[in-house]
Amino acid sequence: MGRIKKTEDISFDFIGKVIAQDMSLEQDRCGDEYMHISSLIQPDFCERRDAILYRHGGSKARKVRSDDRVVWAMGRAAENHIRKQYCSAMNNKHIVGLWKCKCGTSQYRGSFPDKECDVCNSKLDEYNEMTLSYKKWVVGNPDMIVVDTREDKLMVVEIKSMNKKEFDNLKDAKSLHLVQACCYRKLLVDKYGEGKVSEDVLVVYVRKDYQFRDTPYKEFRVDSQSRAMPTQVQQVFETADSMLNFRKSKSSLLPPRSNYCNNLEDTKAKNCLQCSLCFNL
């Protein structure tokens, strides 16, 4: 029988390699060619920072902790699980997305296609998020687009995962998640027309912790015209328009500094890699 080695005897440092990989820098999407809705809706999103990065370049890399990577992986797995189960339950019917075959060569955008890939002979039954866009610049990927068969209209489904404490206290869809879903709904309306899209959006939550009894899911179907959502969605797209105008104008006049950053000592400014340019331009 082999000798059981103590951890310090193990020279190849298994966990060390995982942590080093976890800590590889993450590229921020600010200042990119495309702007994602999920960045644009964040309460601390800074239009000036995007403008600086776009005009002057600079580091967009940010450090990520292993805890973040693990929690993100759990969240993605839980969301994928819900998507997969819903597709199976519906035999892929009444779901709109980007369908791919097993080898990824064949793709189809729209409702589940009744065809097979010429290369791998598998059905195109792998659901992927569809990319929607606004003025070919702002992009959004709804977690799912389903057909509400009662009204025969498309409906955006946004899936979020959370820990047990947050989940247990959840009585309604969170405002930020609703704004995100309603922004995706706007992109869907732009593509398919108002008459083809439900006024409602669906926000689904999944609990990441195990708990005996109780379902780990909650769903909230919300009217996109309620709770000041139209105004909030309008503000998001007004910001997008203003940023697009800046990019097209070649102007050197940057958008004003964010309210959170009155001086270099403010927390947000301290955490911003563009703060020295921001306060010197």
Ligand code: SF4
């Ligand atoms: S320091 Fe503040 S205002 Fe300036 S770019 Fe960074 S986040 Fe925006």
Ligand SMILES: [Zn+2]
């Ligand atoms: Zn294939």
